[in-house]
Amino acid sequence: MNLHFIAIGGSAMHNLALALHHKGYKVTGSDDAIFEPSKSKLEKEGLLPAETGWFPEKISNELDAIILGMHAKSYNPELLKATELGIKIYSYPEFLFEQSKNKTRVVIGGSHGKTTITSMILHVLHYNGKEIDFMVGAQLEGFTNMVHLTEENDFILLEGDEYLSSPIDRRPKFHLYKPNIALLSGVAWDHINVFPTYENYVEQFEIFVDSIVSGGILVYNEEDPELVRIAENTTNQIRKHGYKTPEYSIEDGITVLNTAEGDLPIELFGAHNLNNLAGAKWICQHMGVDEDDFYEAISTFKGASKRLEKILDANNTLVFKDFAHSPSKVTATTTAVKDQYPDKKLVACLELHTYSSLTPEFLKQYKSSLNSADEAIVFFSPEALQIKKLPPITEAQIFEAFGNTDLNVFTNSEDFKLHLKNMDYANKVLLLMSSGNYGGLDFNEIKNWIS
Known part of the structure; x- marks a missing residue:
């Protein structure tokens, strides 16, 4: 072609x-x-x-x-x-479906965790020598290109984004894949510029479940009440398997998963990531990987790029960067880091960067999301508000939305950078959460300040 x-x-x-x-x-x-x-x-x-x-x-x-x-x-x-x-015009997801019509389509959806779960599954299959086609939204260690298409592979693994397909196709991407096997990790209102109400957003996941081919499989997080309701109410003739966070412990800063074969130290940490792992295990089993082989492989998984990525561990100080920006992700990530390193002071920095996070009405969704941090910092750029044609946001609105008057709020990138540069990093964890870069922050500079 x-x-x-x-x-x-x-x-x-x-x-x-x-x-x-x-x-x-x-x-x-x-x-x-x-x-x-x-x-x-x-x-x-x-x-x-x-x-x-x-x-x-x-x-x-x-x-x-x-x-x-x-x-x-x-x-x-x-x-x-x-x-x-x-000339025939395809959106990105439409063309992926055309490439996979004769394959078993495995689609991973949800408001959060889908990139991590998709990456886990791909890592496990690769570790066990199982060749599949795939599309993943983040760079993964050991892979050059995050889309792989062949004629011969039986399975294709697709990260199912709920955002729009193209400028002329307003359907969510994951509505177009028609999965044989699907996973939903959770529902938390996002993309309010496209889905102005929570009910409208949830409806997209109901449509997705109904799009699973008859006789197919839905794997879902049974700790999410909205997903339980969607799974119970669908009239689609599919099999359903719920999953939940497995038992685990934290020993000297290492997360240990409790399995039937004994304790298993893993690289990942945080209850949300352990929940993701449980979903990934179900999917891998449906794709022909048994439980023992899954655990052996997942113990070597270090995470997807920008997902709780450790960028420094030196002089009793750790620095992580994470793509977290929605309220549920910010809460889960902040809590996970504090639980993992309870004896260190946690400095959590959040950049309000997306359309949703900069909308005054949606800001209220962030209430208590940074409460696990010892020091919480919020950064946003007034210029970003102007570009997105949104009304100004005041510091008072930030304090009220987060329910925390002890926040440090920065609207100037140089002031934010200077604050980080002059910080005492002894026995601290710095967590940088954003889908942007704080107005041009060079993450390598942080390493120089600490080391």
Whole structure:
């Protein structure tokens, strides 16, 4: 096939472009901005556009299809030209479904934990020599490209995002995969710019469960009351398996999982990650990995990139960065780090960066989310509010929303950086939670301040 990617530089889009190139397809693309690591990876394979921008002249009837990224606009000139010529246009998830129609589709969904669970499953299968196709949303140790597509593999493992499919397809991505086996990790209201009410957001998960093929399997977190309700109320003819957090202990800063074969030290920590592990175990068993082989493999899993990633452990000080930004993730991550290192002072920093987190009404969802920290810091950029066309937020609103008047609130990146630089790091854990970078914070600089 001859394919053209509109917005090829996206984290998901460039990985799909590379996977299809490796499969033997002819791939071209355009974008108005391409950053690392996408830029280097595309350049290495000869797929980097010669110049940035949109070029309608690239679109001709020689193309078999267009793959449209979410970053593009509905009035994109290349998209308009493709529409005019009648060329088939796919969203990212639509094309993944086309590539997997004859495979057993395993889809991991949920408001939180889906990247970690998908990465766990992929790690276990890779450890046990089981070859599958996959799409994962984060970089994983031992893998170059996070999308892999073949003709011969029987299974495909897909991370099921509930965000929109494309600028012209407003359906959530995970509605398009039609799983044979599905997992849901939990429901916590997110993406309020798209799903303005909690009820509307929950409905997307109900639709997802109904999209599982008849006779398929739903694995769900039975500690989430909303998921229990959804699982019990569906009329879809599927098998259902609930899972819950397994028993574990913490010994000298090491998490030990209690299994039928004895105690198992693991690299992961936090109740939310142990809950994720339980779900991953169910899926791996449905994919042909027995319990003993799962435990042996999972003991070597260090985590997905940016998910409670340890970036420093020196001089009695630890530094973690985490992609956590939604209220439920922030609460779980902060609590997990404090539980793991109870004898150290925890400094938890949260950047309010997403549309939802910067919306005054949604801010209330963060109440008590940083209470496990010994020192809590909230950073947000007034410029980000302006870009997203949202009303200003005051410090008083932050204090009220988090239910904590002892918060340190920063709105200037240099002031925030100076605060971290001058901090006494003796016997502390610094936790940096954001889907951004605090206005340009270089994480390597932090290492220099401490070591």
